[in-house]
Amino acid sequence: MASLQTRPGMPPRQLSTTGGDYDMANPSEVRKYLGTYGLTPPAIEEYEVQAQRCLRLLAMKTAPIEKFQYLVHLRATNVHLFYRLLSDNIKELTPLIYTPTVGEACIRWHEIWTQPEGMYLSWSDRGNLRKILDNWPHEVEMTVLTDGSRILGLGDLGVNGMGIPVGKLALYTACAGIRPECTLPLTLDLGTSNKTLREDPLYMGSRMPKVTAEEEREFLDELMAAFVDKWPSIVIQFEDFKNPFPALERYKDKYCMFNDDVQGTGAVIVGGFINAVKASGIPAKDHRAIFLGAGSAGVGVAKQIVEYFIKEGVSEDEARRKFWFIDSNGLVTLDRGDKLAEHKVYFARDDNNGRQYQSLSRLIDFIRPTILMGLSTIGGAFNKDILQQMAKLNDRPIIFPLSNPSSKSECTFEEAVLNTDGRCLFASGSPFPSLEHNGRLLTPGQGNNMYVFPGIGLGAIIGKTVNITQDMIYASAESLSTSLNKKEVADGWLYPDIRRIREVSVIVTRGVIRAAQKNGVDRAVELRAMNDEQLDAYIKERMYNPFNERDTNIASAGTNGITNGLSDAHL
Ligand SMILES: NC(=O)C1=CN([C@@H]2O[C@H](COP(=O)(O)OP(=O)(O)OC[C@H]3O[C@@H](n4cnc5c(N)ncnc54)[C@H](O)[C@@H]3O)[C@@H](O)[C@H]2O)C=CC1
Numbered sequence: 001m002a003s004l005q006t007r008p009g010m011p012p013r014q015l016s017t018t019g020g021d022y023d024m025a026n027p028s029e030v031r032k033y034l035g036t037y038g039l040t041p042p043a044i045e046e047y048e049v050q051a052q053r054c055l056r057l058l059a060m061k062t063a064p065i066e067k068f069q070y071l072v073h074l075r076a077t078n079v080h081l082f083y084r085l086l087s088d089n090i091k092e093l094t095p096l097i098y099t100p101t102v103g104e105a106c107i108r109w110h111e112i113w114t115q116p117e118g119m120y121l122s123w124s125d126r127g128n129l130r131k132i133l134d135n136w137p138h139e140v141e142m143t144v145l146t147d148g149s150r151i152l153g154l155g156d157l158g159v160n161g162m163g164i165p166v167g168k169l170a171l172y173t174a175c176a177g178i179r180p181e182c183t184l185p186l187t188l189d190l191g192t193s194n195k196t197l198r199e200d201p202l203y204m205g206s207r208m209p210k211v212t213a214e215e216e217r218e219f220l221d222e223l224m225a226a227f228v229d230k231w232p233s234i235v236i237q238f239e240d241f242k243n244p245f246p247a248l249e250r251y252k253d254k255y256c257m258f259n260d261d262v263q264g265t266g267a268v269i270v271g272g273f274i275n276a277v278k279a280s281g282i283p284a285k286d287h288r289a290i291f292l293g294a295g296s297a298g299v300g301v302a303k304q305i306v307e308y309f310i311k312e313g314v315s316e317d318e319a320r321r322k323f324w325f326i327d328s329n330g331l332v333t334l335d336r337g338d339k340l341a342e343h344k345v346y347f348a349r350d351d352n353n354g355r356q357y358q359s360l361s362r363l364i365d366f367i368r369p370t371i372l373m374g375l376s377t378i379g380g381a382f383n384k385d386i387l388q389q390m391a392k393l394n395d396r397p398i399i400f401p402l403s404n405p406s407s408k409s410e411c412t413f414e415e416a417v418l419n420t421d422g423r424c425l426f427a428s429g430s431p432f433p434s435l436e437h438n439g440r441l442l443t444p445g446q447g448n449n450m451y452v453f454p455g456i457g458l459g460a461i462i463g464k465t466v467n468i469t470q471d472m473i474y475a476s477a478e479s480l481s482t483s484l485n486k487k488e489v490a491d492g493w494l495y496p497d498i499r500r501i502r503e504v505s506v507i508v509t510r511g512v513i514r515a516a517q518k519n520g521v522d523r524a525v526e527l528r529a530m531n532d533e534q535l536d537a538y539i540k541e542r543m544y545n546p547f548n549e550r551d552t553n554i555a556s557a558g559t560n561g562i563t564n565g566l567s568d569a570h571l
């Protein structure tokens with residue numbers, strides 16, 4: 001294993017979480033101090049000029065994947081500039097570094113990869129995971145890890161799934177101010193069931209079938225122990241695992257971890273759903289939901305809506321029975337003859353009286369749902385007829401096509417608007433543009449866990465929590481639902497404007513910390529005495545702000561030599 005260690009005497013390795021030495025804003029003195037004088041064009045540029053160049057470069061590229069590649073390059077060469085640009089243009093750039101473009105990037109990762117951006121741990125590395133973590137050149141506060149086995153709605157992409165941890169952690173930094181060098185994108189290389197990729201000469205992972213569930217569990221046990229040995233306060237986010245439930249059950253009370261697809265998605269949808277229920281004019285107890293897709297996200301969302309219904313005074317049994325799930329074998333019932341996966345049993349129907357499932361449309365006729373949720377990965381499944389049926393049954397049908405990326409969305413915003421006379425209460429997993437309908441500008445909600453996971457992670461970091469409890473997750477949903485400003489509420493929005501995401505993340509983070517305090521899992525006990533205003537100020541203070549970084553560079557250059565003339569040595 002010695003060869004995996006950093007060689008003694010070598011400078012710390014730099015990954016794309018650093019940068020700024022070649023920032024065009026650096027004045028001559030700083031360039032001299034850094035030894036970069038003469039290595040950049042002579043002009044000293046304000047951020048606005050640099051941003052203009054970046055945006056022009058982006059505009060020159062026509063395909064989203066080319067824009068994605070340019071942004072990868074920018075982050076690798078000037079991380080603070082990248083985050084300034086992202087913060088200032090979050091609405092326009094998020095679709096390029098996250099869903100939908102990250103979906104294409106993952107499909108083509110083996111073709112477009114140019115530089116390291118995270119860590120890979122292979123099945124053959126077991127026994128050595130702790131030592132390999134020593135190769136990561138920074139202290140880590142937050143990691144997102146995937147085994148690549150269910151990347152968005154695109155199936156098993158093996159190590160090509162690395163785009164997801166990289167993209168999620170970029171949002172942690174942009175939306176919640178986690179310092180970029182404190183994040184670790186991690187992809188497990190445990191084989192892949194994707195035969196086409198395994199046989200592709202450019203594929204960069206192990207060319208073996210996916211290990212068994214039992215083997216993966218052993219591997220994860222070693223990894224989780226290695227994480228906390230190396231970084232005792234690390235917060236761990238599991239992402240895009242085909243079957244995330246066993247790991248969540250096994251680790252949630254032992255480590256500071258959560259699963260974003262089950263819990264983060266549940267929270268973000270409850271956040272928007274609370275507002276949709278208010279707007280629908282129908283009390284919680286009278287809603288009925290059909291879910292297309294009964295996987296980790298579908299069941300995660302429904303379980304948290306059950307929690308919401310219970311808080312609204314509905315009994316648990318009554319709440320559970322408001323859901324009808326459809327999976328690839330039809331309506332999920334106890335008597336349909338297959339062995340149901342454990343996570344589906346709670347919602348399986350026992351009241352179908354032997355009737356067979358025929359189609360979504362027939363089920364809608366029969367159940368008369370107020371809510372239609374899509375977490376099925378089947379693009380276009382909510383077709384014109386389905387949407388019109390929902391519009392006939394409801395004044396304000398709740399239509400949430402949540403599958404990602406856009407190609408997998410069960411319908412587009414335009415389809416939903418046109419087929420419900422603009423009456424639908426809508427949120428989708430991937431973004432869709434606003435549109436005019438009958439003289440009104442309608443804006444879709446984006447029901448994507450990006451509204452909550454940054455605040456869940458930051459809350460756990462700042463609160464120094466031992467675990468991430470279900471109350472902390474639920475608090476993120478409630479906080480999100482209250483984060484809309486007056487105009488957003490007046491305009492009937494379900495989610496706040498993404499351009500306010502840093503403000504929203506402060507509210508979510510505060511809610512998460514307060515819930516941790518109630519549960520007694522917080523170790524930052526000094527925060528307990530703070531009122532909300534003080535806590536918000538503290539959270540903001542802790543957030544990385546890329547716009548302050550140049551000043552920090554200059555200040556540290558000042559204290560380290562410029563002022564006493566050492567900089568001349570670099571000329
Ligand atoms: N908006 C958001 O924030 C999030 C969206 N998602 C998206 O949700 C989708 C599902 O994710 P998971 O539940 O984790 O995947 P999964 O693989 O666990 O579940 C997919 C479900 O869809 C069902 N399905 C497949 N074909 C079907 C068909 N023809 N008719 C009816 N059901 C069918 C499967 O049987 C399964 O129950 C993905 O596209 C993912 O990107 C996931 C997490 C967050």
Ligand SMILES: CC(=O)C(=O)O
Pocket residue numbers: 099151152153240260261403404429448449
């Ligand atoms: C958004 C997300 O986590 C997913 O589609 O899997």
Ligand SMILES: [Mg+2]
Pocket residue numbers: 152239240260261
């Ligand atoms: Mg996911």
